[in-house]
Each structure stands twice: as structure tokens, then as C-alpha cells.
Amino acid sequence: xxxxxxxxxxxxxxxxxxxxxxxxxxxxxxxxxxxxxxxxxxxxxxxxxxxxxxxxxxxxxxxxxxxxxxxxxxxxxxxxxxxxxxxxxxxxxxxxxxxxxxxxxxxxxxxxxxxxxxxxxxxxxxxxxxxxxxxxxxxxxxxxxxxxxxxxxxxxxxxxxxxxxxxxxxxxxxxxxxxxxxxxxxxxxxxxxxxxxxxxxxxxxxxxxxxxxxxxxxxxxxxxxxxxxxxxxxxxxxxxxxxxxxxxxxxxxxxxxxxxxxxxxxxxxxxxxxxxxxxxxxxxxxxxxxxxxxxxxxxxxxxxxxxxxxxxxxxxxxxxxxxxxxxxxxxxxxxxxxxxxxxxxxxxxxxxxxxxxxxxxxxxxxxxxxxxxxxxxxxxxxxxxxxxxxxxxxxxxxxxxxxxxxxxxxxxxxxxxxxxxxxxxxxxxxxxxxxxxxxxxxxxxxxxxxxxxxxxxxxxxxxxxxxxxxxxxxxxxxxxxxxxxxxxxxxxxxxxxxx
Amino acid sequence: xxxxxxxxxxxxxxxxxxxxxxxxxxxxxxxxxxxxxxxxxxxxxxxxxxxxxxxxxxxxxxxxxxxxxxxxxxxxxxxxxxxxxxxxxxxxxxxxxxxxxxxxxxxxxxxxxxxxxxxxxxxxxxxxxxxxxxxxxxxxxxxxxxxxxxxxxxxxxxxxxxxxxxxxxxxxxxxxxxxxxxxxxxxxxxxxxxxxxxxxxxxxxxxxxxxxxxxxxxxxxxx
Numbered sequence: 001x002x003x004x005x006x007x008x009x010x011x012x013x014x015x016x017x018x019x020x021x022x023x024x025x026x027x028x029x030x031x032x033x034x035x036x037x038x039x040x041x042x043x044x045x046x047x048x049x050x051x052x053x054x055x056x057x058x059x060x061x062x063x064x065x066x067x068x069x070x071x072x073x074x075x076x077x078x079x080x081x082x083x084x085x086x087x088x089x090x091x092x093x094x095x096x097x098x099x100x101x102x103x104x105x106x107x108x109x110x111x112x113x114x115x116x117x118x119x120x121x122x123x124x125x126x127x128x129x130x131x132x133x134x135x136x137x138x139x140x141x142x143x144x145x146x147x148x149x150x151x152x153x154x155x156x157x158x159x160x161x162x163x164x165x166x167x168x169x170x171x172x173x174x175x176x177x178x179x180x181x182x183x184x185x186x187x188x189x190x191x192x193x194x195x196x197x198x199x200x201x202x203x204x205x206x207x208x209x210x211x212x213x214x215x216x217x218x219x220x221x222x223x224x225x226x227x228x229x230x231x232x233x234x235x236x237x238x239x240x241x242x243x244x245x246x247x248x249x250x251x252x253x254x255x256x257x258x259x260x261x262x263x264x265x266x267x268x269x270x271x272x273x274x275x276x277x278x279x280x281x282x283x284x285x286x287x288x289x290x291x292x293x294x295x296x297x298x299x300x301x302x303x304x305x306x307x308x309x310x311x312x313x314x315x316x317x318x319x320x321x322x323x324x325x326x327x328x329x330x331x332x333x334x335x336x337x338x339x340x341x342x343x344x345x346x347x348x349x350x351x352x353x354x355x356x357x358x359x360x361x362x363x364x365x366x367x368x369x370x371x372x373x374x375x376x377x378x379x380x381x382x383x384x385x386x387x388x389x390x391x392x393x394x395x396x397x398x399x400x401x402x403x404x405x406x407x408x409x410x411x412x413x414x415x416x417x418x419x420x421x422x423x424x425x426x427x428x429x430x431x432x433x434x435x436x437x438x439x440x441x442x443x444x445x446x447x448x449x450x451x452x453x454x455x456x457x458x459x460x461x462x463x464x465x466x467x468x469x470x471x472x473x474x475x476x477x478x479x480x481x482x483x484x485x486x487x488x489x490x491x492x493x494x495x496x497x498x499x
Numbered sequence: 500x501x502x503x504x505x506x507x508x509x510x511x512x513x514x515x516x517x518x519x520x521x522x523x524x525x526x527x528x529x530x531x532x533x534x535x536x537x538x539x540x541x542x543x544x545x546x547x548x549x550x551x552x553x554x555x556x557x558x559x560x561x562x563x564x565x566x567x568x569x570x571x572x573x574x575x576x577x578x579x580x581x582x583x584x585x586x587x588x589x590x591x592x593x594x595x596x597x598x599x600x601x602x603x604x605x606x607x608x609x610x611x612x613x614x615x616x617x618x619x620x621x622x623x624x625x626x627x628x629x630x631x632x633x634x635x636x637x638x639x640x641x642x643x644x645x646x647x648x649x650x651x652x653x654x655x656x657x658x659x660x661x662x663x664x665x666x667x668x669x670x671x672x673x674x675x676x677x678x679x680x681x682x683x684x685x686x687x688x689x690x691x692x693x694x695x696x697x698x699x700x701x702x703x704x705x706x707x708x709x710x711x712x713x714x715x716x717x718x719x720x721x722x
Contacts, residue, residue, distance in 0.1 A: 154668070210665075214666065215639050489620065496572060496573055
């Protein structure tokens with residue numbers, strides 16, 4: 001037994017490990033969530049950590065042989081993990097009769113996101129998570145957002161097949177890799193539960209999604225489905241079933257329903273807001289007897305698109321910014337800025353009156369000089385970048401205001417604001433409040449809860465009873481269209497100001 | 500005195516001062532707004548035409564240029580448009596009696612399948628503020644409705660707006676239908692996903708990335 005000293009911000013602890021275990025596995029088995037989009041296959045480079053006297057290593061490919069010290073980039077991840085546990089439903093294992101079809105039955109929970117796919121591999125004999133894996137959604141080659149992908153396949157069955165094949169291939173290869181690394185057979189998999197946005201579900205099942213993108217936005221289906229896995233040619237147990245979780249509307253999908261059903265707050269939290277910030281901001285307010293939902297086109301600014309130096313949260317992206325401290329992902333030379341960095345940079349510019357309350361920035365603001373960047377060009381924010389941030393933050397904040405009004409509540413009466421999703425996990429809440437993305441009044445009540453869609457899919461795999469909870473969410477929910485409010489345009493415009 | 504008032508009216512449009520009680524913008528608090536000043540100018544005997552051309556249009560043009568240069572943003576433009584509305588409320592009844600004063604007619608709508616109207620409204624306000632009569636067909640507008648409106652207003656320029664890449668296809672179909680009906684009808688297109696290349700491809704007459712560009716296109720035509 002060797003010892004690993006783990007340094008994370010403000011905390012040092014020591015854990016034991018056996019040789020032959022990858023650093024990634026050691027960290028994960030000790031509750032440290034390390035980003036590994038490729039699922040620990042050594043291809044994405046996202047799981048890099050700093051090892052003393054060695055430097056940056058890709059943790060899934062690094063097998064420590066003696067006592068070592070490791071430095072984690074940020075402690076946020078582990079906090080999110082704890083919050084996820086504290087506020088997520090725990091449920092008794094009742095996966096159904098299908099487990100008799102294999103000696104070592106396995107359930108697979110999948111969250112198909114527009115950008116990335118997350119998969120949870122669950123041992124259905126005991127409910128333990130065998131592994132978590134992820135990959136980019138390779139539909140990305142046909143368009144970055146749902147609208148461009150719908151456009152690609154609209155009324156074109158062969159193109160729709162391309163999209164379906166892309167996502168099914170992603171799922172197949174993730175399943176295969178997980179089977180190999182956990183020594184399970186494909187036929188051990190007896191149950192699959194899928195949460196995803198409405199468009200992704202249509203493409204997964206090969207249903208024409210065109211109507212989702214055109215007024216009056218009527219999807220082909222929103223109800224839950226159970227189908228034989230053989231229909232999707234996943235090569236699993238012949239008896240295996242795929243559970244497609246229910247959606248609410250064209251833009252409030254099964255991912256949101258799964259998330260809402262997965263959240264199980266303590267008694268003290270009666271009324272709460274739920275916000276999933278992606279290209280579309282999907283949000284809900286939950287009260288004891290009713291749920292209101294709405295979706296708002298936040299645009300992809302916080303995912304790096306439409307920002308001149310914007311990029312996803314990859315190596316070299318500025319993820320945190322203050323005057324004296326620019327942090328990049330993996331500590332590499334800055335090549336751009338991702339959502340969390342953008343939020344902090346704009347908050348900084350506002351605090352220092354470099355950006356006015358109207359959102360005016362006189363000239364490009366250099367975040368990292370050309371001679372220090374990884375590209376040879378300065379990494380800077382332009383006046384137009386600030387405009388993009390104004391649009392995105394107003395879309396989200398208008399949604400939050402409208403929901404709270406619909407529910408007839410004041411912020412005092414809203415006990416918590418759960419922020420879900422990838423960007424939500426990594427954003428600095430103080431900056432989010434500073435720029436007006438989240439309401440000032442909710443300060444101290446914001447809880448970053450991680451991938452709730454994935455959590456919901458896992459619950460569905462583990463228990464036949466979870467479907468009832470999903471249906472209750474759908475039944476309790478009423479969707480409304482922000483644009484139906486005659487004051488929306490004015491509120492949206494005025495919400496673009498900073499304070 | 501009248502010159503000074505006209506300059507003030509132009510400022511009210513530029514900075515979005517609707518009327519005396521409007522708290523916006525803060526540095527013009529308790530001052531007369533577009534509403535009061537337009538009335539004073541009319542009472543002083545100035546023609547509605549001069550008020551429009553020498554006051555309102557000048558202010559709106561400044562807003563259009565500043566918007567293009569990222570110096571003002573949607574909320575300020577909206578306040579300017581509101582100030583414009585307040586002034587036009589006094590002028591419209593006069594224009595209704597004599598049609599001479601308008602530079603032309605502009606018919607605008609968001610294409611079928613698309614409900615986005617903020618961008619379309621900005622263009623409509625800016626064009627109206629520059630002295631054109633604007634007919635707003637709203638959102639989710641079918642080809643027939645555009646054609647019907649164009650027939651009712653010979654010589655009018657049509658403007659089609661789309662925000663979604665999906666509804667760009669509808670924009671193409673509508674443009675085709677209008678041109679087949681009457682190839683002389685001039686069509687402007689715009690919206691976030693639209694490009695000059697797309698404009699050329701579908702046979703529309705003008706693409707502009709910002710409202711001021713539309714105004715300049717119209718002005719060049721009517722000059």
C-alpha cells in the first residue's frame with residue numbers, strides 16, 4: 001500500500017492505493033470527480049492533474065508506483081459531488097424482472113446532450129455505479145445546436161438516419177468500452193434508460209424533428225416509451241428494454257423532467273427554482289402543488305460560441321479571471337476563454353467600470369497579452385462580446401423573473417435555486433449574480449447540483465418506481481411560452497442592462 | 500428658438516427621452532421629452548414634415564449608426580423607438596391627411612414558422628423613424644400575406660426577417676413566391692443567420708446586417 005497526498009484548494013488529505021491503479025481511478029474512488037470526457041481512455045486530455053516533481057500528467061494514463069503528491073486544479077468538482085448527493089433522491093433498488101436475464105445484470109443510464117453524452121454503468125445486483133463515461137456527441141459534425149441539426153435532416157429521411165447512426169455509434173462504443181473495462185458481456189445489459197432533450201430523443205429514435213423548430217413547436221412525441229433494445233441494434237441482451245423518459249414540450253425535454261424528478265430537497269426547501277444553462281436555458285419553478293416550466297434562447301455565448309475568443313472548457317481556456325490571477329484549464333498557455341472565465345471577466349470589467357452599466361466597452365480589453373498567450377495573439381474581449389453576454393444573461397434572468405411571477409412568489413419565498421448542467425457546475429456564483437445572470441435576491445440560496453439529467457436516468461435504471469415520479473413531474477408541470485407575455489420584449493431589452 | 504427645440508427633439512430621440520415623466524435616461528430627468536417638444540413645435544407652427552425630417556430623422560440616424568458601432572444596444576434603441584412613437588402620435592394624424600410627406604412604404608414581417616420579432620421590430624422602428632410609412636405584418640407571416648400587402652401598396656419595399664436557420668428555408672420559398680408573382684417587388688432580408696451569400700442565392704434584392712443598413716438601402720432607392 002502506497003500513499004497519495006491530494007492537494008485541492010484549501011485542503012490536503014492522504015489516501016492509500018495499490019500499484020497498478022491509474023491516478024484517475026485512485027482519485028475517483030476517493031470521491032474526487034475529475035473531468036474525463038473520453039471516459040478515461042487517454043484521448044481527451046481533460047483529466048490532467050499536477051504531480052509533484054513530475055509535472056502535468058494525464059491521470060488516466062498515469063500509474064503511480066510509490067508515494068506521490070498530486071495537485072488538483074480546483075476544488076469545485078468535489079463540492080458539486082457532495083451537493084448532488086445531499087439533494088438527490090435515494091431510492092431502493094427495484095430494477096424489475098429483467099435482471100433475471102443475466103447472472104450479472106447491468107443497467108445503463110444515458111444522458112444524451114446536444115454537445116456531449118454521459119453514460120452511467122450500473123450493477124443491477126447491488127445498484128453500485130461500475131463506471132461513468134462520456135464522449136462528445138458526434139452529431140456535432142452536422143451542426144453545433146439543435147436547430148442546425150434539425151435543419152440538416154428536416155424532411156430528409158436519409159439525413160435523419162445519419163444523425164441517428166451518429167448517436168447510436170457513440171452509445172455503442174461507450175457501452176463496449178465500459179463492458180471491456182468492467183469485464184461484463186454486452187448481453188449482461190438488460191436495461192437502458194435515456195434522458196435527453198426533445199430533439200435528441202427524436203433523433204435517437206429516428207423520428208422527424210422538423211416540427212420542433214417551427215411554430216407552433218409541436219414535437220412528434222413527448223410521452224415515455226419502452227422499446228426492445230434490439231430496435232436500436234445495440235447488441236445487448238435479447239430481452240433488454242430501452243426506457244425513453246418523458247418530456248414536457250419541444251424545448252423542455254426528458255433531461256429536465258429527469259432532473260426535476262431526481263431532486264429531492266429537504267423539508268426546509270418548499271419552493272425552488274431549477275435552471276439548466278446551455279444553449280437553451282431550460283428552467284422551472286417547483287411549488288408544493290405545481291411546476292411551471294419555460295425555455296429561453298440563451299444562445300451559445302457561455303459555451304464559447306459567438307464570443308470572439310470563445311471556446312469550450314478545454315485545455316488552454318481561461319476558466320477564471322481576476323486582475324492578478326488568470327487561470328486556464330490544465331494551466332496551459334491561454335488560447336481562448338470558456339463560459340466560467342467569461343463570467344468572471346465580465347464581472348471584473350463591471351467592478352472596475354471598464355464596462356458601463358449599459359454594457360459599453362470602449363475598446364477591446366486584453367485578458368492575456370499576445371506574448372503570453374498560446375496563440376501568439378492577445379486573448380481579448382471585444383465590445384460585441386459584451387453584447388452577446390448581455391443577450392444571454394437577459395434571456396436567463398427574464399426566464400427566472402417570469403417563472404417566479406407565474407408562481408405568484410417573491411424571491412423571499414423561493415427557498416433555493418438549483419443550477420444544473422455542465423456550465424452551471426463550473427460557474428462562479430458571485431460573478432453570475434454580479435452580471436445579473438442570477439438574481440441578487442437569491443444570493444446564498446444557489447446550489448450547484450451537477451448533471452441532474454444523468455442522475456435521473458440512473459434512478460430510472462435502478463428503480464421501476466421512478467417512472468411514477470417522472471409522470472408526476474409531467475402531470476404537475478405547465479409549460480408557458482415567454483414570448484406570449486406582452487411585456488416580454490421590453491423586459492428582455494431592459495434586462496440587458498447591468499447594475 | 501425653433502431650431503433649438505428641433506435639436507432638443509433630436510436629442511430626445513437619440514437618448515430615448517419619451518416624455519417629461521419618464522425617468523429614463525437619468526440625466527434628462529424632469530426635462531421635456533419627445534412628446535412635449537413635438538407638441539410645442541406644432542403649436543409654434545412648424546410643419547409635421549419639418550419636424551420629422553429635421554428633428555426625428557436626425558436623432559434616429561444617430562441611434563442607427565451608434566447601434567452599428569456597438570456604442571448603444573437593444574434597450575437604448577427600444578427607448579429611442581418609444582420616444583419616436585410618442586412624437587409620431589402627434590404627427591401621424593397630420594400625415595394621414597396629406598400623403599406627400601413620406602419617403603415611401605416599407606412592409607415588414609417575420610417569415611412563416613418563426614415567432615421572433617425583436618430584430619424585426621428594431622428595423623421597423625428605425626425605418627419609420629427615418630421617414631417611411633411602415634406596415635408591420637407581424638410574425639409567422641405566409642407568402643400570400645406578403646403578396647397581398649405588396650399588391651395593396653404598389654412600389655412598397657418588402658422586408659423578410661428570420662432568426663432560425665430552419666426558417667431560412669421558408670424565407671427562400673416566400674421570396675420565390677413573391678418574385679414569381681411580381682419580379683419587380685423589391686425584397687430586403689435580414690436576421691441573425693442571414694448572409695449576403697444566402698441573399699444572392701435566393702434572389703432577394705438586399706441584405707443588411709443592421710437596421711441602419713436597411714435605411715441606407717431605402718434612402719439610396721428613394722433618392
